[in-house]
Amino acid sequence: MKFEKAYIFSLVAPFMIFLSIIGFISRKESKKIFYLPIGFMGILIIAEKEFSRGQKRKKILNKIKSYKQTK
Secondary structure: OHHHHHHHHHHHHHHHHHHHHHHHHHOOHHHHHHHHHHHHHHHHHHHHHHHHHHHHHHHHHHHHHHHHHHO
């Protein structure tokens, strides 16, 4: 279940960014603002995934270091 959720987010975020770029380019001046939140959300999803991945790697590395020090 957790794997499927991550897989869906990895496909949705770039699609959201792509959709916002296409909408921003192709719409009239008054309607362009509606596509900015979609793009920002796509960027934030990608950034959050990258940040959480880095934090998880640091925790794993610290656990490995602590096991090496006890031996």
